[in-house]
Amino acid sequence: MNPLLVVLFLPLATAVFNRLFGARLGKGAAAGLACASVLVAFAFAADSVLGLAALPAASRQVLVHVYDLLDLASFRVGFDLLLDPLSGMMILVVTGIGFLIHLYAVGYMHEEDAGEYARFFAYVNFFVFSMLTLVLAANFLVIFTGWELVGVSSYLLIGFYRGKTSAADAGKKAFIVNRVGDFGFLMAIFLIWNAFGSLDFSAVLPHAAALSPGMATAVGLLLFMGAAGKSAQGPLHVWLPDAMEGPTPVSALIHAATMVTAGVFLVARCHAIFELSPLALGVVAWTGALTAFLAATVAMVQVDIKRVWAYSTVSQLGYMVLGVGVGAYTAGLFHLLTHAFFKALLFLAAGSVMHALHGELDMRRMGGLWRKMPLTCATMIVGAACLAGVPLTSGFFSKDEILLMALRGPHADFGLWLLGYLGAACTAFYSGRLIFSVFFGKPRDHHAYEHAHESPWVMGLPLVLLAVGSLAVGLLGLPGFLTHWQPFTDWLAPVFADLKAVPEASASRALVLGLMALYTGTVAVLGWIAWRLYTGEAAAHPADGEATSALHRLLWNKYFFDEAYGFVFVRALLGYSRWLWRWVDQGLVDGTVNGVAAAAQAAGDFLRGRVHNGRTRQYAAYLAAGACLLLGLALIYHR
Amino acid sequence: MFGVGFFLALAFALFAVGAFGVLTRRDPLVMFMCIEMMFNSGNLALVALSRYLGLASGHALVFFVVAVAAAEVAVGLGIIIAIFRTEKDVNVDHLSELKG
Amino acid sequence: MGLREVLLAVFAFGALAFALAVVSTRNTVYAALEFVAHLLCLAALYCLLDAPLLGVLQVMVYAGAIMVLFLFAVMMLDIQETGRESAFQGPGQVAGALLLAALLFALLVFGADRFPAAALAPAAAPGAPGVGADNVVRVARALFERGALVFEAVGVLLLTAVVAVMVMAKRRLEN
């Protein structure tokens, strides 16, 4: 049996088992089973990827046929899995980081009762299965199936605390906003089927050039609509911050490391289509850049630590989308990889703080916690350094590469670079602000401070491993002028071998070094500002609702996106509906309809007495007569 | 004489007889038997066509039809028993409570 | 006309005759027994059509298990009441039903006649599913290689049926 099947179906099997019997097994068994299944899946994934690496570079593609989903004469879709360098990287991320998060959750969810505990692990395992389906898909039907399964499992996980209305609402919001994107994705799939007569990647992507330019743009934009929904881009980002209602390990798993990267993955997977359409690529890149910048500015003023990281996730996803949008697919995916590590770390560390402070998330009531929880503090500083792009951390290398590509890559634009640079500056500021407010300075809430404690080892161990990983993963993609050892680029090279111009940035070494110096300086200056502002006795946090300026109010309210949606979609729709109801419906339609309806009701009453009379055999007679009618029609009209 | 046409005609005839039974009998059990008869006529057509086209997939289909029919009979008879043990009446025509 | 043809004629006759008998018999128990006979004739026809496995299936599942259920159901209901009335209802209804059934039959026959003759021409030698062990193997391949998922679905369907019957019958047991 192919090891990929184990990777895919083991988490599903444990999910089903835990949901059915986990509550009776007790907490230890349920959690142990869930963790073990993901660990085994990781081992098998590593085995598959090593097997893939042993193949010659040009033939690193393994297709696994699991089952014929549909086998009609003209339309055949199989449940096919594709293992290539891209999906290989993704399954390692999903199972590897997924395992660490499982481990962390063992400690984090410990206070739940056995039933809820088993339910949690069942859902998380189900999520892992869904995500693996998505990344391993070998055709558009399977990837869409995975896409929807991810949507369902994230709905279940975000709304995990089902007693809380806000959690249930957040789950629904995530689901509905994602559906908007999915609509685009589905339309794109229809267009692809129409154009190619097949949904297999192998039949579509290598022959994408057969698409007319207009069709390529349409398909690209619709695919990106799906990607934007999942990856929380542009106007469809509103679900992600609310999704923090889920348990913290869920935030780390779904909203940092895996699910939200699906959009980036999709664009990279379908790059052959995007490359045909400069317009579609432009939309992708500008959406990414604007999202990166705007979300970073919002993160500067939020006081809920999980919410800061949520907006930071939106912003970092913007960078990845910017990367793939300027044709720097490898750079975008490298940022995806590094971000998966450090953002999972940051969320888990935030969860650890929250755990220590009994659910407190407001950074205005923290401070000085480094003495109480040194491990959490150290690991979170590592994560924040990566996020902010402190030199020599993984985030520095990956973000640097994207920005360089935005300035000098095949689809570069100065405006894209500027937005990216400003966003990076904001990132440095809010990362510093959060670290300094939470861990340094004087404790602001002495009661909470006294009761704070370091988390147990099951939560600490994943933090340490992720911190080490966050630092080490940068080595895989050092800048080109430092070394020729480029494992990440080389690994993904077969996937992007079809690109005409290899996106080798046409930049001189002086420019690269100058940019690096610029970023380093920016990070240093903004970090220092944050230190001065937030470690003092009276830290510069305004209270709730106290707006220091119009700008602050705008950012505090997240650019009024939710309010705008409320106004445009809810209020306007209601108003329009009311107008329709009053005039068109009641006046025009009802006037006509009431007459018809009265007649219809009379006819209906008559018929109900005669036709719908409860006599079984009479119904059977209608059935037979209908069959005769259909047969007769078929006989007449079939030639 | 015994080509595929003969068996198809026999299957059609059995189907028509079954339909006639469903339309005229009042005993729900006999109606049910007639429905099974229509099922079987379909099976007969499948077997005959498989025989003359040299396919085994028709046989597999008959397997599934029989298994589904078994499940259907189990539930259907369960429903009939449940209804008629409360109604104390075994005439379909007297049963019109479930109408809208 | 060899033995096979004679047997085919006899069992085709039997199937049709017992079908008519089921429809026209008043007593439900007799109707059930005639239905068993009808099913046995069909089983014989399957055997003659080179489908011995299906013949066995027909006897075991239909004539065996399903009809046992029918007979239990008959025994559980009080059948004396209907036995007295005529099996059919008024002459108008019978005529209408007869008309509908005849129409159905005619349409089916004409429909089959419309079928391109080429489609019905034997693809391989007639009787290709073969007799004996080979037939079983071919059917098994069709069942478990292409139809594995359907097979599992049938399992779930049977489970559903068991649960449904339990729910309906259990209420009765508890009363």
Add this chain to the structure above:
Amino acid sequence: MAFTVTVMGLLIFAAAVAANFAGMILTSTILGPKRRNSVKDQPFECGSLPVGPTHTRFHIRFYLTAILFLIFDIEVVFLYPFITILRPELGVTGLWIMGAFLAVLVFGLAYEWRRGGMEWD
């Protein structure tokens, strides 16, 4: 129109069947002796009197048992063709397929057992 000819053959055949059927019944009704008396109409000609109604209603438990029988009947019917190709062709995959099927059916059995479908009192 060879097919229609066959159908005509079938129809003639059916008419012959019906005529034969009717003829036999008619002959026996006409030719058979019809001498009835009260003793002959009794259920037992040996003289013992029948007690209670002849139709006794079965309990629903029989039905539940019959359902179990049906399930395992189907199972056996599927097992036979399965075994013929298990060794050379299906291998371990086949065991998984059948294992899942059997597990589902055994689940049904367990359910009926748990709900007391097999208790006789």
